[in-house]
Amino acid sequence: MSVLFVVGLGPGDTTHLTQQAKKAIEKSSIVCGYRTYIQQIEGLIKDKIVYSNSMGGEVERVKKAVLSAKEGYITSLVSGGDASIYGMASLAYEIGFGVVDIVVVAGVTAALSCSARLGAPISDDLAVISMSDLLTPWEIIKKRIEAVNIGDFVCAVYNPKSKNRTKQIEYALNRFYDSRGDLLCGVVKDCCRESEAVRIFPISEFDYDFVDMRSTVIVGNTQTYIKQGKLITPRGYGV
Amino acid sequence: MSVLFVVGLGPGDTTHLTQQAKKAIEKSSIVCGYRTYIQQIEGLIKDKIVYSNSMGGEVERVKKAVLSAKEGYITSLVSGGDASIYGMASLAYEIGFGVVDIVVVAGVTAALSCSARLGAPISDDLAVISMSDLLTPWEIIKKRIEAVNIGDFVCAVYNPKSKNRTKQIEYALNRFYDSRGDLLCGVVKDCCRESEAVRIFPISEFDYDFVDMRSTVIVGNTQTYIKQGKLITPRGYGV
Structure with missing residues (x-):
C-alpha cells in the first residue's frame, strides 16, 4: 500500500525540523499543506509538486493528499508545529486510513x-x-x-x-x-x-x-x- | 556572558533531533546529561567532554553545566523529549540564570x-x-x-x-x-x-x-x- 507522511514542521523556520521530517519531505514527490506552512519549507520543495490551499480547506487538502498517495506518489501532508495536536494526523486517519498507509512524523509544538x-x-x-x-x-x-x-x-x-x-x-x-x-x-x-x-x-x-x-x-x-x-x-x- | 544550551533530544534516536538541537550539541565542548540520554547521542559527542550521572542527580548535573558554561566552555545540558516539559530548562533557569545566558532548544515531547x-x-x-x-x-x-x-x-x-x-x-x-x-x-x-x-x-x-x-x-x-x-x-x- 502507498504511504502518506503526515509531517509536523515545528515552529517558524526549517532549523526546528527534525531529521525524520526533513527526510520524509525529501522523499516525497507531492507536498500538500496550508499556504503559510508551504512557505516555511520553500527551500526543500523546489522540485516537487505542491498542493496548497487556504485555512478552512483542510478536508479538501487531506483528500487530495490521500488521492496522491493512493495513485502511487510518495506524498507529505505538512503542517506547522506537531502533526497530531491541532495538526492533520487525525483527519488523515479518518479520511485515508485503509486506503493508504499513514506514517505520522511528530514535530515541536x-x-x-x-x-x-x-x-x-x-x-x-x-x-x-x-x-x-x-x-x-x-x-x-x-x-x-x-x-x-x-x-x-x-x-x-x-x-x-x-x-x-x-x-x-x-x-x-x-x-x-x-x-x-x-x-x-x-x-x-x-x-x-x-x-x-x-x-x-x-x-x-x-x-x-x-x-x-x-x-x-x-x-x-x-x-x-x-x-x-x-x-x-x-x-x-x-x- | 557564556551560553548554556538546554537541549531537548526528542524520543529514541537521533532522527528526531531538530537541526537546531544538533547544531547546539555540535558547537558545545561539554555535554551534560542523564546516562540514558547521553547514550542516545553517542555518535554526536565522541570528541566532547561528557558529564553524565544517574536519575536523582539533576541538581548536581545542572550545577556542573552552569559552572562549565561560566568557565567559558560552550555547554549543552541535554534531556530526552523536550527541554521544558519534565526537562531541565526550569532548573537551569533557577540555578544558572544571571550567572550564564541560557538558550532553550525545544524538542519533540x-x-x-x-x-x-x-x-x-x-x-x-x-x-x-x-x-x-x-x-x-x-x-x-x-x-x-x-x-x-x-x-x-x-x-x-x-x-x-x-x-x-x-x-x-x-x-x-x-x-x-x-x-x-x-x-x-x-x-x-x-x-x-x-x-x-x-x-x-x-x-x-x-x-x-x-x-x-x-x-x-x-x-x-x-x-x-x-x-x-x-x-x-x-x-x-x-x-
Missing part, C-alpha cells in the same frame, strides 16, 4: 517552542486548549477552562484570537483571574520567525491588542514567577 | 512522539500529567486527575510507573473509568527505539504489567475510537 522563548513557564504538568470554537463547541472549551483552574495547570492557549473571534481569550483569562488570582502570562507572536515578538504580563495588565492568530499565550500556574524578565515555573527541586 | 506511533489519539486539547510524586505532591496530582475528567481531556500520562511506585497509574485509570467510562488507552514503551512496543486497550482490560518507567500512556477522551488497530480522536470535521 508551539507550547514548547514558545515556552523556550519565554524562559521556562512550562516545566511539568500542562493543559493545552484552543480558543477556536470552529471545531470544538464553546461549551466544552468553557468546561476545560474551569478544569485548568481546578488542576492549577500551566496552560498553553492556542488560537487565542482571530479577526472575528476576539472575546474568548478575554473570557478565559478572566476566569483564571477570578479563580487563581493575577497569574503571569507570556505571549509569543510569530515564534522563531524574523518578526518574532515576546511579551510577559500579569493577567491584570494583559494587552489584548498585542495578541493575534499567530500568537500563543502561556498562562503560568500559581507557582510561576518572573526572574530578570524570564517566566519560570519551578519543578519542585526546592533550589 | 513523548506525548506527541507516542501519539504518532498509536495513530492520532491526540488531535486537539490535551492534558499532560506525570504520575511521579517525587517533585509534585500526590494531592495535587489527584486534583489534576479530577480536572482531566471535568474537561474530558485526552490525557498523556508520563512516568506511569517505577519500581517503587506502581499504584498511581491504577488510581488514575480507575478515576477516569468511574467518571467517563471505559476509555481507550494506548501505551508506547521505548518509543522510537529498537525495543519499541505498542499496545492499545480499554481501561477495563489495561495490562498494568506491560507498563514501566520507559512507557507513556495516552488515555483517549469520550470521542476516541479504534480503526483497524489505530487510536483516533476526531477533531470535529465530521467526515
Whole structure:
C-alpha cells in the first residue's frame, strides 16, 4: 500500500525540523499543506509538486493528499508545529486510513517552542486548549477552562484570537483571574520567525491588542514567577 | 556572558533531533546529561567532554553545566523529549540564570512522539500529567486527575510507573473509568527505539504489567475510537 507522511514542521523556520521530517519531505514527490506552512519549507520543495490551499480547506487538502498517495506518489501532508495536536494526523486517519498507509512524523509544538522563548513557564504538568470554537463547541472549551483552574495547570492557549473571534481569550483569562488570582502570562507572536515578538504580563495588565492568530499565550500556574524578565515555573527541586 | 544550551533530544534516536538541537550539541565542548540520554547521542559527542550521572542527580548535573558554561566552555545540558516539559530548562533557569545566558532548544515531547506511533489519539486539547510524586505532591496530582475528567481531556500520562511506585497509574485509570467510562488507552514503551512496543486497550482490560518507567500512556477522551488497530480522536470535521 502507498504511504502518506503526515509531517509536523515545528515552529517558524526549517532549523526546528527534525531529521525524520526533513527526510520524509525529501522523499516525497507531492507536498500538500496550508499556504503559510508551504512557505516555511520553500527551500526543500523546489522540485516537487505542491498542493496548497487556504485555512478552512483542510478536508479538501487531506483528500487530495490521500488521492496522491493512493495513485502511487510518495506524498507529505505538512503542517506547522506537531502533526497530531491541532495538526492533520487525525483527519488523515479518518479520511485515508485503509486506503493508504499513514506514517505520522511528530514535530515541536508551539507550547514548547514558545515556552523556550519565554524562559521556562512550562516545566511539568500542562493543559493545552484552543480558543477556536470552529471545531470544538464553546461549551466544552468553557468546561476545560474551569478544569485548568481546578488542576492549577500551566496552560498553553492556542488560537487565542482571530479577526472575528476576539472575546474568548478575554473570557478565559478572566476566569483564571477570578479563580487563581493575577497569574503571569507570556505571549509569543510569530515564534522563531524574523518578526518574532515576546511579551510577559500579569493577567491584570494583559494587552489584548498585542495578541493575534499567530500568537500563543502561556498562562503560568500559581507557582510561576518572573526572574530578570524570564517566566519560570519551578519543578519542585526546592533550589 | 557564556551560553548554556538546554537541549531537548526528542524520543529514541537521533532522527528526531531538530537541526537546531544538533547544531547546539555540535558547537558545545561539554555535554551534560542523564546516562540514558547521553547514550542516545553517542555518535554526536565522541570528541566532547561528557558529564553524565544517574536519575536523582539533576541538581548536581545542572550545577556542573552552569559552572562549565561560566568557565567559558560552550555547554549543552541535554534531556530526552523536550527541554521544558519534565526537562531541565526550569532548573537551569533557577540555578544558572544571571550567572550564564541560557538558550532553550525545544524538542519533540513523548506525548506527541507516542501519539504518532498509536495513530492520532491526540488531535486537539490535551492534558499532560506525570504520575511521579517525587517533585509534585500526590494531592495535587489527584486534583489534576479530577480536572482531566471535568474537561474530558485526552490525557498523556508520563512516568506511569517505577519500581517503587506502581499504584498511581491504577488510581488514575480507575478515576477516569468511574467518571467517563471505559476509555481507550494506548501505551508506547521505548518509543522510537529498537525495543519499541505498542499496545492499545480499554481501561477495563489495561495490562498494568506491560507498563514501566520507559512507557507513556495516552488515555483517549469520550470521542476516541479504534480503526483497524489505530487510536483516533476526531477533531470535529465530521467526515
